[in-house]
Amino acid sequence: MSTPVFSVDGLWKVFGPKADRVPADPELTALPAAELRTRTGCTAAVRDVSFGVRKGEVFVVMGLSGSGKSTLVRCLTRLIEPTAGTIAIDGEDVRAMDKARLRELRRHRAAMVFQHFGLLPHRTVLDNVAYGLEIQGVGRAERREKAAEVVAKVGLTGLEQRRPGQLSGGQQQRVGLARALAVDPEVLLFDEPFSALDPLIRREMQEEVVRLHRDEGRTMVFITHDLNEALKLGDRIALMRDGRIVQLGTPEEIVGSPADDYVREFVRDVPREQVMTVRTAMRPASAEEAGAGPAVAPAATVSEAIEAVARNGGPVRVVDAGRCLGVVDSEGLLGVVAGTAPRKEVA
Numbered sequence: 001m002s003t004p005v006f007s008v009d010g011l012w013k014v015f016g017p018k019a020d021r022v023p024a025d026p027e028l029t030a031l032p033a034a035e036l037r038t039r040t041g042c043t044a045a046v047r048d049v050s051f052g053v054r055k056g057e058v059f060v061v062m063g064l065s066g067s068g069k070s071t072l073v074r075c076l077t078r079l080i081e082p083t084a085g086t087i088a089i090d091g092e093d094v095r096a097m098d099k100a101r102l103r104e105l106r107r108h109r110a111a112m113v114f115q116h117f118g119l120l121p122h123r124t125v126l127d128n129v130a131y132g133l134e135i136q137g138v139g140r141a142e143r144r145e146k147a148a149e150v151v152a153k154v155g156l157t158g159l160e161q162r163r164p165g166q167l168s169g170g171q172q173q174r175v176g177l178a179r180a181l182a183v184d185p186e187v188l189l190f191d192e193p194f195s196a197l198d199p200l201i202r203r204e205m206q207e208e209v210v211r212l213h214r215d216e217g218r219t220m221v222f223i224t225h226d227l228n229e230a231l232k233l234g235d236r237i238a239l240m241r242d243g244r245i246v247q248l249g250t251p252e253e254i255v256g257s258p259a260d261d262y263v264r265e266f267v268r269d270v271p272r273e274q275v276m277t278v279r280t281a282m283r284p285a286s287a288e289e290a291g292a293g294p295a296v297a298p299a300a301t302v303s304e305a306i307e308a309v310a311r312n313g314g315p316v317r318v319v320d321a322g323r324c325l326g327v328v329d330s331e332g333l334l335g336v337v338a339g340t341a342p343r344k345e346v347a
């Protein structure tokens with residue numbers, strides 16, 4: 001596996017007086033949040049968190065309000081100063097960066113898209129999008145050309161000369177996204193960018209993210225407190241609770257093998273057949289079954305396979321690059337839906 005874009009190890013963020021002493025003191029770190037606050041006046045927003053963000057993946061940080069999502073993601077570019085731990089981007093130590101290097105990190109390498117779009121009200125859409133390039137010192141002609149290209153990419157063609165106040169919330173969010181994309185960052189960081197949008201616009205923006213991921217292979221870190229959004233967008237999801245990552249895995253791993261009762265409760269109402277893939281439901285094929293017949297891919301959802309089995313009137317093969325990995329039948333598939341299928345390791 002290649003080096004992660006971001007690697008985070010033993011990260012802590014403690015707010016409050018003499019915050020530094022908290023991560024180093026096992027007696028303090030063992031305290032429940034409320035007690036830590038009364039004893040020290042400190043809040044441990046991020047507690048000993050470690051993970052890597054892989055190149056080209058959508059890494060979702062999910063958790064309830066106050067679980068530490070924003071603090072964690074802001075620590076990545078030191079918009080919030082970490083208290084302890086290490087952070088590297090492409091192997092470079094972020095905590096050792098000086099001011100100039102940090103500025104370059106935030107402007108070129110890891111651009112943030114916020115929930116409140118932070119657009120400049122007196123500038124046109126085009127100039128808002130070009131703004132990031134302007135502060136990079138890119139010349140006027142070049143930045144307008146680049147801005148126009150990105151404006152088209154996010155579906156704002158025709159609105160270039162409007163001001164933010166003349167746009168809907170969804171359109172403003174697209175401008176915010178375009179502005180982040182204009183600098184062509186290695187990683188896009190999103191802090192609940194769509195939670196203020198109405199459901200239809202929200203879905204459109206989610207599809208925009210899926211498209212950016214699929215077509216451009218952008219690496220993205222995406223914060224949400226919405227489980228459905230997390231499952232839809234995430235290649236992997238880090239589920240946070242009280243400053244800790246309680247589970248880090250693919251949507252299928254989180255829904256199929258919750259790490260504890262908290263996660264189990266969190267994912268209880270997820271329609272499993274739409275998240276679980278046929279890998280979980282598969283059984284070995286007999287020689288006769290392996291030879292011929294309709295097939296689905298290993299990444300097919302249980303829901304898709306149920307249709308295929310119904311159409312075929314019997315078991316369907318799971319085929320990957322011409323090789324038959326096994327078969328799924330209605331019994332195995334329904335077992336996954338009911339949550340009674342034997343839990344197999346997901347490759």
Ligand SMILES: Nc1ncnc2c1ncn2[C@@H]1O[C@H](COP(=O)(O)OP(=O)(O)OP(=O)(O)O)[C@@H](O)[C@H]1O
Nearest residue numbers: 015043045063064065066067068069070071072225
């Ligand atoms: N500047 C600060 N000073 C003190 N405590 C803070 C500060 N910023 C955040 N916190 C606390 O840290 C914890 C985590 O906050 P954070 O904003 O990271 O949560 P979140 O998961 O992003 O929540 P939300 O979903 O509401 O945005 C909370 O208890 C919050 O009150």
Ligand SMILES: [Mg+2]
Nearest residue numbers: 069070071192
């Ligand atoms: Mg937040």
